[in-house]
Amino acid sequence: MTQPANEPPVRARILVYGRVQGVGFRAFAARVAVDLRLFGGVRNLPDGRVELEAEGQRSVIEALEHQLRIGPAAARVTNIETEWGTATGQYSAFEVWY
Numbered sequence: 001m002t003q004p005a006n007e008p009p010v011r012a013r014i015l016v017y018g019r020v021q022g023v024g025f026r027a028f029a030a031r032v033a034v035d036l037r038l039f040g041g042v043r044n045l046p047d048g049r050v051e052l053e054a055e056g057q058r059s060v061i062e063a064l065e066h067q068l069r070i071g072p073a074a075a076r077v078t079n080i081e082t083e084w085g086t087a088t089g090q091y092s093a094f095e096v097w098y
Contacts, residue, residue, distance in 0.1 A: 007057040009087035011040075014052040014061075016068055018078035025050050026096045028072040029064075036060050039091035043098070054094070055087045 016025070021044050029042045029052055038056040045051050052068075054061050061082075071077050 007059060009055055009089075010058045010061065011053065011055045011085040011087045012058075012061045013083045013085070014054065014065065014068065015045075015081045016050040016052070016071075016077055017048075017080070019074075019076040020050045020071065021048055023074035024072045025075050028075070029068060030094055030096050032067045033064055033094040036064055038064060038094055041091070041095045041097045043096070053091075055089070055091055058084070 016029075026042045026044065029050065033040065033042070033052070033054060036056070038054045038060060040053040040055050042050060042052045052064075054064060065080060065082060068080060069077050
């Protein structure tokens, strides 16, 4: 996907709710983020949610959000919350965090 040159990078913290642990959700999210050329990472939280930190153009992160709502076949996403902020440039790849 080509990123618009006039769109500044942003940072998003995305929380995904539902049946999203133990179903391959982190690997799915990382694969989509890498395909979209985003930077950051994804991890499971102790309360059953999945958290992503992603940096890139807002429209591209919104495309990631759309794919997260679909998720892998075994997942059941019930809600997604996104907090937007300023990109820090601290990431050089998109990774699964353990």
